[in-house]
Amino acid sequence: MGATRSRLLSKALLTAGIVAVLGLTACTSGGDGDGAATGGKGAATSPSGQAAPKPPAKITLDPASGAADVSPAAPVKVTVADGRIEALTLTNPAGKQVTGALSPDGTTWTVGEPLGYGKTYTWTGTAKGTDGKSAPITGSFTTVTPAxxxxxxxxxxxxxxxxxxxxxxxxxxxxxxxxxxxxxxxxxxxxxxxxxxxxxxxxxxxxxxxxxxxxxxxxxxxxxxxxxxxxxxxxxxxxxxxxxxxxxRSQIVQGNTQTHRLVIIRDGQQVADYPASYGLDSDPGRVTNSGTHVVMSKHETYSMSNPKYHYENVVVPWAVRISNNGEFIHGYGPSVPEQGRRNVSHGCANLSPANAKVYFDSAMVGDPVEITGSTNQLGPEDGDYYDWAFTWDQWLAKAA
The missing domain is CATH 2.60.40.3710 (Immunoglobulin-like)
Structure with missing residues (x-):
């Protein structure tokens, strides 16, 4: 009886050991383990336990195939996800290939030149997906035809x-x-x-x-x-x-119709102060306009005509245009006795020919000419460069 109980106890202990080993094995064979049975940590598996298939190439055309009225200057490209571009051309209606560039990673092809107006462009090429299969790149779009x-x-x-x-x-x-x-x-x-x-x-x-x-x-x-x-x-x-x-360099001309002077400020320093005669104050058609003008052009000689005031082809030396309404800074010998004393011109700033030559040589297109003292103000009717007649707020209000 004692021997029999001893054999039964040994068999029970052996069975318990086997169960314990099986239990340990079960703890290491799950999907989150690192054992060989799992195929490695984090490996994608299908419901059947097999590795998931790799995706095919996803192709995006920009603009989309069939798009119309595309700007010929708009960005035009093909992008591939989950794959690479193998070969690609974009051709115009005559079959000529458009210049383009493939990105270093092979996923984007971008047009490198402006396209034409009113033309249909066609894509031809292939992309290889991560699944190893080639997919066609096809499509077309049409650029806008301007009125x-x-x-x-x-x-x-x-x-x-x-x-x-x-x-x-x-x-x-x-x-x-x-x-x-x-x-x-x-x-x-x-x-x-x-x-x-x-x-x-x-x-x-x-x-x-x-x-x-x-x-x-x-x-x-x-x-x-x-x-x-x-x-x-x-x-x-x-x-x-x-x-x-x-x-x-900075050169600013300051003309005062009341003091009859024309001053030159260069890089912050006064370099000249000339006697001048401006437009006749009593005639609105002859007044030199107040406001900031801009030098527009220079002419060694210039022929001036104004039928309203009965003169024609009066040639003056060293003429610097400061507006499109006929205002110049120029030399004029006949008004020298009045320069620095009275305004007698037809809107221009008259200097002696000698002073006009010195100023002419220093003038540059784009120099500001600030006129003060007259009853008329520079404005839109005076030509292209009346930009400085506006305050900054007024200028901003003219934005689109």
Whole structure:
């Protein structure tokens, strides 16, 4: 009896040991373990326990296939997720391939040149997905056909140097009604921090000027991305415009019609004080306008005519234009006895020929000419460069 109980106890202990081992094994064979049975920590598995299949290439066209009225300057690209672009071309209706660039990781192809107006472009290519399979890249889109293409001209040019009062002017050859779109396409970059803004002075002209005069030596870059930009009423820009120029030394002319003097301030220092004769005060048609003018052009000689006042082809020396209403600073010998004493001109600032030559040689397009003392004020009727006739708040109010 004792031997039998001893054998039963040994069998029970052996059975308990086996159960304990099985229990330990069960704790290490679950899905969160690190054992070989799990296929490694974090491996994707299907419900059947097999590795999940890798996804195919996902292709995105921008603009979407079938898109119409696309701006030819809009970003155009193909992007592939879960794969790479194997081969890709974009062709115009004549079969010519458009220039483009593939990103280093092979997932994006971007057009590298402006497209044409009113053309259909077609994608052809393939992408390989992470599943190892190739997928076709196909589709097409059509660019907008303008009702009219509008040209624009600039008043500034590459490599030129201008005075500290120079505005930037863009003039269109037709009216612009979508002024907001045009303004967004315009960028002014300066080497010296400069606060400035665009203002629409008419339906065909937009100007940029700084809040105060430019800092001398400022490097200025203008980029007008007008091609592909809607100008309103179905009109689009014909081409982009750019200019890179420099602001020169500071020279400010101060003319006072009541003291009959014309003073030159260069880089903060007075360098000249000339006797002058301005427009006849008693005749509104002859008064020299008060306000900040801007030097527009220079002419060694200039022929002046005004039938209303009965003179024609009067040639004057050393003429510096300061507005488009006929105002100049120029030499005029016959008025020398009146210069510094009385105003007798027809709106110009008369200097002696000798003084006019000295001033002429120092003048630069864009120099401000500040006239004070007269009854008339410079305004829109006086031509293109009346930008400084506005206060800064008035200027900002002319933004699109």
């Amino acid at each position: 009219r293409q509008i040209n624009a001209s600039l008043n500034v040019g590459d490599g030129k140097t201008y005075g500290v009062g120079m505005p930037i002017a863009i003039t269109f050859d037709r009216d612009v009604t979508d002024k907001a779109s045009v303004t967004k396409a315009l960028t002014v970059t300066t080497s010296v921090p400069t606060e400035g803004a665009w203002a629409w002075l008419s339906n065909r002209q937009v100007h940029w000027r700084p809040k105060t005069y430019w800092a001398p030596g400022t490097q200025v870059s203008l980029v007008a991305k007008l091609y592909g930009t809607p100008l309103g009423d179905g009109k689009y820009g014909a081409e982009d415009r750019t200019a890179n120029f420099t602001i020169g």
